[in-house]
Amino acid sequence: MGSSPQVxxxxxxxxxxxxxxxxxxxxxxxxxxxxxxxxxxxxxxxxWYWNTYPGAMSDTETYLYRYSWDSDDLRSYPWNRHYIYQPEILDYLRHVVDKHNLRKHMRFLTEMQNASWSDQEKTWVVSCSDNLVIRARYLINSLGLLSKPNYPDIPGISSYAGKLIHTARWDDSVELAGKTVGIIGNGSTGVQVMTAIAPKVGRLVSFQRHPQYSVPSGQGTVPDGYREQINQNYDKIWQDVWSSSTAFGVPEVTDKTMDFSPEERNKAFQRVWDQGNGFRFMFSAFGDLTTNSEANEEACKFLRSKIDEIVKDPKKARALKPRDLYARRPLCDTGYYEIFNRDNVDIVDLRDTSIESVVPEGIKTADGLVHKLDVLIFATGFDAIEVACSGFPNMYIISGPQGAFANFPVVIESEVDLVTECILHTESKDKSKRVLEVKSEAEQQWSDLCDKLVEGSLFKTTASWIFGCNVKGRKTSTKFFFGGLNQYRNWAKNEVATGFPSFANP
Structure with missing residues (x-):
């Protein structure tokens, strides 16, 4: 007989x-x-615990990639670069936990295995690893939007005789120096990995299905006086963030692209290119790149011209140039296109010849070629996953489906604030009535609103994880609220102020 569980x-x-x-x-x-x-x-x-791949970096500037609620920490915690790398992010999160004495409330190496709601006791009964059972009135799932690695459906993966790594579970023990390395996936993660390892490996081959538009990140050491200026203006900075649509700290202009001459358009695009940051390029030159296909094509032409300008080999440049719209999650880099000028970096355009299978030696493409590889990297992203769901009393999801599409740390704060208000409202009731559950009709109305808001957005025209298109066989769906962070926060404030009309006692 097994031992009794710890409760x-x-x-x-x-x-x-x-x-x-x-x-x-x-x-x-x-x-x-x-x-x-x-x-x-x-x-x-x-x-940031799991994603330790080379080059892992935020695409939000350092001064915003942190919590807003500790004003002293915002101004005193050390940083000296425009963007923050994974080890620094992890150190920062550990610092916050230790500073606020939260570790005593945490257990690690503990996995939730199943959870069931006891309607009689108004309690969640959660079975965990190590024979642990946790009983709780409230269950807050904060598993993360990007937590489950997505492996591509390619025949023969299990036959590969070399080292295989997914970027979401990076293996530091695998030696890359001098090796022939293949990589599948060229989204944000793939771009960061390739840029970081190109100078170290013997040979790097990118197997590319969908070329991506990318702009410089603007990464670098901040100049003298920069941090002081940020510190002096932090209150205003956060006010602007909370009232913005994307919360990335970049200007969100309303100018229409085609109202300007070709020379003026190029000048505006060049300005945001020089400043760096993918979200700045998408939202700070003109205000209609995500809704007007003619305007978007002007941005595409500029970005394609930059690829031609940077990449010296015409064949590589052709492979790197997207043919679709600039309508995926904006990417930024620290020299991505430049690495293709290296003799040890090549690209296989899967639009011309697809991957037939993975074989023990490497990758076999449809043209019959076997690309021999010592290491194969999958940078193929995640199986990406509302703050509450009907049918699940007293359960909340942070970074779940149809949350606001904006700077994630800021979205997370906004969602946690709403969840906390829901729980405090529930706690104010008599013990027998401490249950809150979102109404099914409210859930459907929110889903319908998310579908409505994305109509007319060019984001919907490209295959992307934003709509679940990165997982083969997955039905596409609207995974985000595209009304802007400011509108999401206004909705949440109204929900609290009016007594939670979208929720009911089951």
Whole structure:
């Protein structure tokens, strides 16, 4: 017979100790609740614990890729670059947890295995690894938007005799120096990995299905006085972020592209190219790149011309140039196109010859060629996944489907604030009535609104994980609220102010 499980009773269980789980734990502990946070990882960090691949970096400037609620920490915690790399992000999150004494509420190497709601006891009963059972009135799933690695459906993967790595589970023990390395995937992660490892490997081959538009990130050491200026203006910076649509700290202009001459358009595009940041390029030159195909094509022409200008080999330049619209999640880089001027970096355009299978030696393409590889890297992203779901009382999801499409740390704060308000509202009731569940009709109305808001957006015209198109066989769906962070926060404030009309006692 097995031993009896260890039973732990708490007010709230937070699953996941990433950016969302840390803030959820902080808010609920501060509200006076008995909170337990668990994570299957060995420490805090979430996405930034697991994603240790070379070049992993935020695409939001450092001064915004942090929590807004500790004003002293915003101004005193050290940083000296425009963008922040994975080890620095992990150090920052550990610092926040230790500074606010949250570690005593956390258990690591603990995985949620199943959860069931007891309607009689108004309690979630959660079975975990290590024979642990946690009973909690509230279940907050903060598993992260990008947590489940997506492996491509390519025949023969299991036959590969070399080293195979997915960027979401990077293996530092694999030696890349001097090796022939192939990589599948050229989204944000793939671009970062390729740029970082190109100078180190013997040979790098990018197997590219969908070329991506990318702009310089603007990464570098901040100049003298930059940090001081940020510190002096932090209050205004956050006011602007909360009232913006994308929350990336870039100007969101309304100028229409075609109202300007070709020379003026090129000048505006060049200006944001020189400043760096993909979101700046998409939203700060003109205001209609995501809604007007003619305007978008002007941006495409500029970006294609930059590829021709940077990449000296016409064959490589041709392979790198997208033929579709500039309508995926904006990418930025630290010299991506430049690496293709290296003799040891090549590209296989899968638009011309597709991958037939993975074989023990490497990758076999449809033209019969076998590309011999020592290491094969999958940079193929995630199986990406509302703050609450009908049918699940007292359960909330941070970074779930149809949250606001904006700077993720800022979105996470906004969602956790709403979840906390829901829980505090529930706690104010008599014990027998401490249950809150979103109405099914409200859930459907939100889903319908998300579908309506994306109509007319050029994002919908390209295959992207934003709509689930990166997973073979997956039905496309609207995974985000495209009304802007400001509108999401206005909705949340109204929901709280009017007594949670979208929720009901089951």
């Amino acid at each position: 732990l009773s708490v007010d709230a269980l937070v699953v996941g100790a990433g950016v969302g789980g840390i803030y959820s734990t902080y808010r609920l502990v501060r509200a006076g609740l008995n909170v337990q946070c668990i994570d299957m990882a060995g420490d805090v960090g979430g996405t």
